[in-house]
Structure formats: C-alpha cells, structure tokens
Amino acid sequence: MSDHATTPATESFVAHRNLLFTVAYEMLGSAADAEDVLQETWLRWVKVDLEEVLDQRAYLVRITTRQSLNRLRTMKRRKESYVGPWLPEPLLTAPDVAEDVELAESMSMALMLVLETLSPTERAVFVLREVFDLGYDEIAAAVDKTPAAVRQIAHRARQHVDARRPRSVVSLSDTRAALESFQSALETGNLQGLLDVLAPEVVLMGDGGGIKHASRRPITGADKVSRLLIAGTGKVDAAITIELTVVNGNPALLLRLDGEIDGIMAARVEDARITGLYYVRNPEKLTRVESETSLTLR
Template sequence: MSEDDRGTAGGGDGAAREFAECRPLLFTIAYEILGSAVDAEDVVQDSYLRWHAVRREQVEHPRAYLVRTVTRQALNHLRAARRRREDYVGQWLPEPVRTAPDVGEDVALAESVSMAMLLVLETLGPDERVVFVMREVFGYPHAEVAEAVGKSEAAVRQIAHRAREHVRARRRRFRPDPGTAREVVDRFLRAAGTGDVEALMSLMAPDVVHISDGGGRAAAALQPVSGRTQVARFIAGIARTTGLGADAEWTSCNAMPALLLRTPDGLDSVLVFEIDEGLIHGMYAVRNPEKLGGALVSRPLARTEEPRTDRPRTIG
C-alpha cells in the first residue's frame, strides 16, 4: 500500500470500523429526516463513499464529520423528495422499518421514529425538519446544527423554536405498553377474522384514524378513515374480501406494534398500530410494494454513541 493510500480515510480497517460503529446513528438521522429507509440507505452509502475518499488528516473528529455529511446529503435528498411527493397518489406514509425491542427502551428515540411523529415532521419545511431532528431528537448544539445546514447559529435558533412549536401543536403523546399492545392486536385479529364490527369497535378509541398508502400500486383508501364505527366497518369489509389476518406475523415497526400481512404472492402490507391505554388510536396500513422491504429486516437504530450533557429529555 502506498503512503497516499494510507493517508485516506478508506485506506485501512480503522476508517471502515469507525464508519460501521456510526452506521446505526447515521441511518437513524437520515431516516428521521427523510421518512424513507431506501432513501436513508442511499444517503448513508453516498456518505461512506465521501468518507472513503477524504484524507484522514483533514478529519479531526470522524463522528462529527460523518454526522454533518449525512445531514447535508439528507437535506438535499429531502428537497428533491418533496417535489416528488406532490404527485403521490393517495395518502403518503413513511416507509415502515422493523425495529428491535430495545428501541422502545429509549423513549425519545421510540417517539421520534413513530408513524405519528414522522407524519408530523412531514408538515415541516426541509430546513425546519432537519433542524428539529438534529436539535430536539439528537440533542446537537445549535452551533453544530448551523454548520451542518449551512446557516447562522441565530437563524438555527429561530428555526428550532418555530419547528418545536409547530410539532408541539400537532403531536399526540402515547404511553405504549408492549404487553397490552400484543393482547389488543391479537383481539383485533380475531375480530377482523370473523368480521365482528362490534368487537372491533370495542378495541378502538372514538377518534381512531386509519390511513392507508398504496401509492397507486396497490388498492388503498385515498383519504383517511376516521371514527370507530367507520374504521371498524372498513376493517370488516377488508377482512371479508381479502381474508385479513389469515397469514399475519406479529412484529415491531417504528417501535410500534405491527403486523406483516402476507398472501401467497408474498408480503402484501404492513399494518402499524398506535395503542394507548388498551385502545387503538391509529392504524397505518402500508401497501405500496416499494415501501415494504424495510419491514423484513430488523434495523439497529441509535440516537448517539455516547451521553450528551445538553440533550433534551423529551421531544418538542
């Protein structure tokens, strides 16, 4: 190996190891900014290529460099994705990712990757979303966020305040209980399997909302279905025509209880539940085949590799 090769970040096992150690954090940042596992993987891979090309003596703090690179690339990706989503057919939902049980142990992380929170983040502009994610979820100081997004620290403070108030006004807080959630989902499957509308209604909050995403590639309601009577009838109707629950696998997606629903042709949809105090408050049905791959492989997610003294305890 030449001296020049040894001088690059990609010239040895150390650089690859540093990147691998940061990968869960980098993917989590990109995913929360983009709401798409596919796009997040693209951003992480592109960042690895940039990391491989840079000279080691130019990088004083590898983790900070990688976080800054991923953040900038994700912001560019988000701006382009916003234009594509304007033409999306029906309701847009984040791409679900399968999460390990320990993700739920970090309350702030679990909340930040939940479907409900990611949908709230969709209502922010690109700069607001990136600043909110970096500051409120990952706890980076305003100065570091400013460097990552290419704005002044004063501007980032204003953006952070505006985004925080926006999210606070639209978020819904839940206290998930894994044991209760499993029981509720099991009862849901039994009721759906028999088409029992009354039993389904008994499991739902009065203001329950069902959102489905087919992306024009699979059958899905074009508008959200709201209210326990309407949602129960909608689920019962689906069960009658598709045999909902005939081949269902319990799992966790986005740190929420979820079902993988399969047909003989393969994975048909992912149904994610928002459950609080024993009642279903939200259901997110992802049927767009382009969004189903992320639910098949468990994703390691992380907010940080080491404690940060300035990290907010809660989001927003």
C-alpha cells in the same frame, strides 16, 4: 467500500454507520433513500483529509444531514405526484430499539407523519436536536445556519410537533394490548370488538403507492373504519393471517395473504384506544419487514 477495507476512513464510517442511517431515516422516512444518502456520504467522506477533522462522528453526521436535506427536497416532488397518502417505510427493528423509549417514540409512524409537515430545515433541526441531542453549534454547521437561527427554528419546530404529536407516550404493553384486541376482532369479523378498541375519531390511512389497492383519502370515524375493514377482509379470496411484530420500535401487525406479505399496519394509541391506523401495502416499502435493521442514537 471494499477497496478501502482497512483504511481509517472505512473504519470510522463503519463504526458510525448505524447512527448515520438512523439520522438519514429519521429525516427521510425512507430506508431506500437513507441508503442512497449513506452512499453519497461515503463518497464525500473518503475525500476528506482526516488529519484536519477534530470530531469524525460530528463531521459524518454533518455530511449525512446535508445529503439528507438535498434528498428531502427531491422527495418533495415525488410525494406531490404519489398516488394516495404517503406513509413512512416500516422497518423491522431489534428488541433494543423498543427498549429505548426516546428512539422508539421518534420512529413511531404517528410522529414520523407529524415530521412530514415540517419544512426540510425544520425537520433536520428538530431531529438533530430533539432526537439526537446535538448542540446548536453542531446543528448550525450541519444546516448552514447561525446558532441563533437554529435556536429559533428548533423552538418553532418543537411547538409545531408538540401541537400534533400524541398527548402522552403510551407504553409498549398498552399499545400491544390494543393491537391484540384489534387483531382478535378483525380475525373473527367482530364489528363490536373493533368499535370497542377504536377511538370514535380514529383515522385510517392506507399506502398502496398506486401498486396495491388502498383508499386515496384518509377514512375517519370508528364506524366507517370498522365496516370498511370487515368488508375488506370479507371480500379477500385468500387465507388471511395476522401476526404481531415490531416495526420502528413499536408493536405493529404483519398481514399475509396465502402466506405472502400484504402489508404492515401500525397504530397510534391514546388512552388504551386506537386513534390512528397506518396500513402500508406498497410492496416497494415492505422490503425491510422480515430482517432487522440496526438503529442507534449514538
């Protein structure tokens, strides 16, 4: 891009880059893949005759969507051979992301896992319509469907997501309070404290990617999860430190062993208790938890 530093194409791309990255990340759940999509978008964008483009933002979103759909299909094969559960890549986000309730909810680990259950086209339509509020005609051009078909896909995807997403949007303060109670209980090895903050049906998912140890199946139930966490921290021959942070616009915990990052633990909170714990330990997914990633819906 440096060779085109002063061209109108570069100026437009740079102006919309954060939006395009957010679109790609929402569709893929992977910052590394989102960056690849942006590179592919750029290579196509510089070949476009800008005089023929009525809305540059819409055109760029269209290219990004199509490249994301291509990438989603290749990622499906990778995920099928992935060791253990696959969790989205956590991103350290700026305070303004947390203040944008719609963006923070759409990027939560819990909702992004729900989006994983959609087909590539359903996910693209849902993200563009529900998260970015694009019109059906614009989405139709991006996914190569008719507006009528897009309406049906959007309706179907919305029903699917609504049936699986958290029942209500929890405030950041409630999520933070639950995580602080969880952190305190974990740091002190307080089994009852963990049982008090975890919902009976809580599910723990760990993503080690075959590089770091993590359970290859979800662990369900407050008693099993609590005992596993207490036993796990007790076996670690290193100084464990836990600090509150914000990833994907939501409170989360950053765990270190002897000062080195071990993982990010995000949570799904309902009725003041934790119903889902998502522990990302795969080091390939922890490259963006110390420097902020800029995201936007506009």
